[in-house]
Amino acid sequence: MRIVFMGTPAFAVPSLEGLAKAGHQIAGVFSQPDKPVGRHHNKLQPTPVKERALVLGVPVYQPATLRDGAALAILRELDPELVVVAAYGRFLPDDILALPPKGCVNVHSSLLPKYRGSAPINWAILNGERVTGVTIQRMVHDMDAGDIILQRSTPIGEAEDASALYDRLAELGGGLAVEAAAQIEAGTAIYTPQDHTQATQAPMLSKAMSPVDWTRTAQEVFNHIRGLYPWPGASTTAITGEPIKLWGAQVVEKHTDAGPGTIVAAGKQGIDVACGEFNHILRILELQPPGKKRMTAAAYLAGNPIQI
Numbered sequence: 001m002r003i004v005f006m007g008t009p010a011f012a013v014p015s016l017e018g019l020a021k022a023g024h025q026i027a028g029v030f031s032q033p034d035k036p037v038g039r040h041h042n043k044l045q046p047t048p049v050k051e052r053a054l055v056l057g058v059p060v061y062q063p064a065t066l067r068d069g070a071a072l073a074i075l076r077e078l079d080p081e082l083v084v085v086a087a088y089g090r091f092l093p094d095d096i097l098a099l100p101p102k103g104c105v106n107v108h109s110s111l112l113p114k115y116r117g118s119a120p121i122n123w124a125i126l127n128g129e130r131v132t133g134v135t136i137q138r139m140v141h142d143m144d145a146g147d148i149i150l151q152r153s154t155p156i157g158e159a160e161d162a163s164a165l166y167d168r169l170a171e172l173g174g175g176l177a178v179e180a181a182a183q184i185e186a187g188t189a190i191y192t193p194q195d196h197t198q199a200t201q202a203p204m205l206s207k208a209m210s211p212v213d214w215t216r217t218a219q220e221v222f223n224h225i226r227g228l229y230p231w232p233g234a235s236t237t238a239i240t241g242e243p244i245k246l247w248g249a250q251v252v253e254k255h256t257d258a259g260p261g262t263i264v265a266a267g268k269q270g271i272d273v274a275c276g277e278f279n280h281i282l283r284i285l286e287l288q289p290p291g292k293k294r295m296t297a298a299a300y301l302a303g304n305p306i307q308i
Contacts, residue, residue: 014174126227214261248286
């Protein structure tokens, strides 16, 4: 089948590779424009999808917009039967959605209709979900609201962070994209409407989300650290009064009458902080002071002892 693929980050690479390996003709790849990197922003970093497409020998297009008619003209020339989208980062206008005869499908990293939006992996962890997955859905005008073609679930590990889950869902999505394309090509795909009354949102993350609220339970704070890893990262001023990034932690069953945000112990095991419950604390295992590298809590305490 003749396919145009649209994707940008590493999440999309397994889907592109899988479709190519399955024997589909990838007529072209659309990806976001290269980003300036380096101290002086004088170098351009290609997207992971662009890098892989060039290795595969597929032409790459990086329009700054999809709404000026130029992208539509390119797509008409490429003449795809199907467009597959995975974390492209742009809305597809209605004229592009209507172009390929077999439609446009999206590889979405949640169990739709839950977690529609740009950060479903993070929000699943932030909200303490035990299970998530990948959905292949037919794209429509409204974001992530199209009919479901395929869906596969996977448990979220108790200590799994957003980065690790991202990698696993990328691989799961790649396999599911290949399976969906085969069904679409064979004419056997089943399109199941979503129950829109069950929809939840997964909006973009921001640096404003970083500060930890110690009045929450230890598990909720742990979810906060895991869900914001690696960006924007969780932070706290409870240790020194200045924002310190928290990269590793664990929930420990330990009774304390101390108020939320109080350090109740600090030693080789880590830094224990009281939360909004009496029977559990959060033990900080890895952190990063401002202007310094990540380090274990024990290494930090060696140079910055805390008196309890």
